Amino acid sequence: MPDIRPTAGSGALVLNATYEPLCVVSVRRAAILVLSAKAVCVADGEGILHSARNALPVPSVVRLTRYVRVPYRTHVGLSRRAIFARDGWRCAYCRGPAETIDHVFPRSRGGRHAWENVVAACARCNHTKGDKTPAELGWRLHHLPAAPKGNAWRVLGHRAPDPRWADWLDLREPEVEAA
Numbered sequence: 001m002p003d004i005r006p007t008a009g010s011g012a013l014v015l016n017a018t019y020e021p022l023c024v025v026s027v028r029r030a031a032i033l034v035l036s037a038k039a040v041c042v043a044d045g046e047g048i049l050h051s052a053r054n055a056l057p058v059p060s061v062v063r064l065t066r067y068v069r070v071p072y073r074t075h076v077g078l079s080r081r082a083i084f085a086r087d088g089w090r091c092a093y094c095r096g097p098a099e100t101i102d103h104v105f106p107r108s109r110g111g112r113h114a115w116e117n118v119v120a121a122c123a124r125c126n127h128t129k130g131d132k133t134p135a136e137l138g139w140r141l142h143h144l145p146a147a148p149k150g151n152a153w154r155v156l157g158h159r160a161p162d163p164r165w166a167d168w169l170d171l172r173e174p175e176v177e178a179a
């Protein structure tokens with residue numbers, strides 16, 4: 001077993017043999033995949049890992065040598081953390097730091113708890129908005145809320161992406177602007 005002590009919280013992106021992103025694993029797990037020839041390193045991170053017999057650069061992205069078939073979860077669960085992550089921890093109304101969840105069409109008036117009706121909001125906007133709709137206040141949403149899409153979500157969950165993974169993940173900002 002390699003003696004690997006990477007920086008805490010670091011991870012490595014695992015690609016399928018087809019370069020399709022699969023998941024994020026610990027750097028230690030990625031190194032074991034490389035050392036056991038189950039994967040090859042395609043992008044190095046920072047530093048060198050040492051084992052009894054080997055030294056290898058910290059893997060940042062590895063690619064499996066054999067294709068694995070993976071059933072994908074297509075639905076992203078609606079959680080507080082997931083909403084903050086989707087909205088970049090910014091208030092949907094004023095773009096300030098968000099600390100609350102707002103139902104765009106208020107729950108008290110039948111608004112649904114669904115990706116299309118929830119946004120991250122700062123406490124001030126949320127309090128001011130109360131049980132009104134943005135239209136009633138003359139407010140505009142920065143983005144139309146929608147369920148997250150794309151491989152980055154499937155692979156990363158709520159984890160912040162390493163910039164070195166950008167070539168393999170679709171990390172663009174959402175392009176839908178509110179009308």
Ligand SMILES: [Zn+2]
Pocket residue numbers: 091092093094095096121122123124125126
């Ligand atoms: Zn706000």
